[in-house]
Amino acid sequence: MLKKVEGFRDGLDQAVSGDKQVLSRVFAANSCERICRLRLVLDTVQLETYRRDPRWMDLRKMCASVEAVLKELGTFKQWQPPDDNEHSSMLRRVMVRELQMRQGYAADEEADANPLQGDTVLLPPPVATQHPVLASSDILSGIGAAVAAGAVAAVPVASMQSPPPLPPPVETPVPTLEGDIGNATNNDCEGEDAAAEGDADAEDEEVTNPNSALASALDKNPPGGSTHPGSILEGWVWKRSRFLKRWRRRWLVLLPRGLMSFKRRNDPVATETVTPGTVLRVYNADSEVLQTRCFAVALPRRTHYMVCDDESQKQAWMREITRTLSR
Secondary structure, X not given: OHHHHHHHHHHHHHHHHOOHXXXXXXXXXXXXXXXXXXXHHHHHOOOOOXXXXXXXXHHHHHHHHHHHHHHHHOOOOOOOOOOOHHHHHHHHHHHHHHHHHHHOOOOOHHHHHOOOOOOEEEEOOOOOOOOHHHOHHHHHHHHHHHHHHOOOOOOOOOOOOOOOOOOOOEEEEOOOOHHHOOOOOOOOOOOOOHHHHHOOOOOOOEEOOOOOOOHXXXXXXXXXXXXXXXXXXXXXXXXXXXXXXXXEEEEEEEEOOEEEEEOOOOOOOOOEXXXXXXXXXXEEOHHHHOOOOEEEEEOOOOEEEXXXXXXXXXXXXXXHHHHHHEO
């Protein structure tokens, strides 16, 4: 099931990373039916063990990113399923979501996207046996049809009556994961920490236009020498976040064992790591992001964009990353 979720997540990621007008033409059609169907499925499918799985959370983030682009372009509309037999499954989902909202624990994209925010997270109890419409077995047909064809297969339900009231939410403490940030990366960096990309904390320094300020200018007392023994290149860059497309200042370090980015110079744990052999190509990306001094590192499932302080730095990063990490 999660393999399918991963595929849909990657498809939406490509859509968000591409032309916004094309995305709008695809998802704004018929009052945004496709994306609203997907949102409805994500909000009402009940997962237990895998509710915090990064693939599931990433899919929710990508859905939110598509909605954000449509709202930015002024083409977002809230689709409502027609009151007929063909859309009975969707109507029941609407009813369940409204009931969850009244109970006080409707699916919250912000809570799901940022599991490190706050001390507690409200987790609804398992209800698959109470509400067949929420069964996790429906997720594959529901998400697939919502994204690919804009139609969700009907789900057999024991009755057409309203579902029974749900029990109150259960507060479950969320342990601090600070020590684990950066340890979830795999060969192509798909395991990037969700909090680092999905939620900029108070220590993140961001700019709307990375060409308007030098990343190194914010380094008040730069120490001499390298921060990582054996490094090939080190320096400040503006790096674009994966989902929100924000430009954040990162200390970039290229070592023979990989390319790593840090929030601060001497941080012990990287926010991301790209390992040798995973880089498809490194290229000039000025035209893609409409910024000068920008280069891109293309991996099998995503692309990293970095803006340097000057053109010579950009060329040096492109040359050394290609030589060290390229396939």
